[in-house]
Amino acid sequence: MGEADAAVNDTRTALPAAGIGAWLGLYLTGMFLVVFVPAHLWVLHYASVGPISARAVAERLRTPFFQVLDLGLFAVALSHGLLGLRRVLLDFEGLGPRVQRTIPWVLLLVGAAIFAWGVQILRAFLRVAGM
Amino acid sequence: MMEVWRRPGVTRRFLVRVRRGAPPGVGALAWVAHRITGLVLLGYLFLHLYTLGSILQGPAPFDTAMALMAQPAVRLLELGLVWVVLFHAFNGIRLIVLHLIPAASQRALACAVGAATVVVGLASLPLFLP
Numbered sequence: 001m002g003e004a005d006a007a008v009n010d011t012r013t014a015l016p017a018a019g020i021g022a023w024l025g026l027y028l029t030g031m032f033l034v035v036f037v038p039a040h041l042w043v044l045h046y047a048s049v050g051p052i053s054a055r056a057v058a059e060r061l062r063t064p065f066f067q068v069l070d071l072g073l074f075a076v077a078l079s080h081g082l083l084g085l086r087r088v089l090l091d092f093e094g095l096g097p098r099v100q101r102t103i104p105w106v107l108l109l110v111g112a113a114i115f116a117w118g119v120q121i122l123r124a125f126l127r128v129a130g131m
Numbered sequence: 132m133m134e135v136w137r138r139p140g141v142t143r144r145f146l147v148r149v150r151r152g153a154p155p156g157v158g159a160l161a162w163v164a165h166r167i168t169g170l171v172l173l174g175y176l177f178l179h180l181y182t183l184g185s186i187l188q189g190p191a192p193f194d195t196a197m198a199l200m201a202q203p204a205v206r207l208l209e210l211g212l213v214w215v216v217l218f219h220a221f222n223g224i225r226l227i228v229l230h231l232i233p234a235a236s237q238r239a240l241a242c243a244v245g246a247a248t249v250v251v252g253l254a255s256l257p258l259f260l261p
Contacts, residue, residue, distance in 0.1 A: 027227060027230075031227070033220070037220070038220075041216075045258045046258055051198070051201055052197040054191075054197075081172065082173075084173065085170075085173060088166065088169075091140065091141050092139065093143065095139075114177075114180070120187065121184055
């Protein structure tokens with residue numbers, strides 16, 4: 001093993017950066033995405049033919065199945081991304097404990113705002129579907 | 132399970148050692164690539180939401196945005212994105228395997244990630260080619 005490997009070796013098995021909950025969340029959402037992102041791509045690129053149109057998307061989103069699936073996938077992907085970003089940010093040294101403790105809350109607020117934006121987009125599609 | 136605080140500065144220590152001339156092994160390279168692809172994918176998630184957000188202005192602006200997405204140049208970028216997703220997914224599986232089996236061979240696992248990315252990437256080409 002090279003010297004440069006030693007620098008990252010502790011990410012191999014160590015539970016990284018503050019919090020078994022965040023670590024478990026990153027791994028569980030990751031496992032979910034490994035299954036559902038390919039499914040999402042399959043639905044949009046294989047199972048549906050023709051160009052993507054507002055009408056077609058709205059029609060698909062009429063069913064509660066796709067409403068839950070799309071919003072759930074969005075929530076999980078967003079959580080995974082922000083948990084990953086949290087890890088990147090917490091890797092910076094010299095932040096100080098106060099900044100370190102603040103980062104998760106800032107990310108949570110940012111995540112909640114972005115999720116609300118996603119809900120608005122879903123509602124806009126439902127309006128197009130006449131719901 | 133109790134020691135959940137990792138020493139920060141992994142990125143800095145990695146860069147310092149590489150600058151000193153220590154060649155990074157497959158595990159370290161995969162770690163860097165995982166971080167870069169992860170940030171790219173988070174950026175894409177916002178872009179994805181931004182383009183879908185055109186529906187807030189009504190169906191016509193949304194259809195215009197989707198027509199732009201159907202342009203060959205954008206489809207080519209999308210193809211690149213598929214490879215980024217595939218690498219990040221397979222490398223994520225590698226990390227889970229390493230966590231469950233710490234003694235697993237770094238080299239063998241990294242080769243498996245590379246092979247799976249290339250094979251699935253090539254197999255999915257017909258779906259995503261412009």
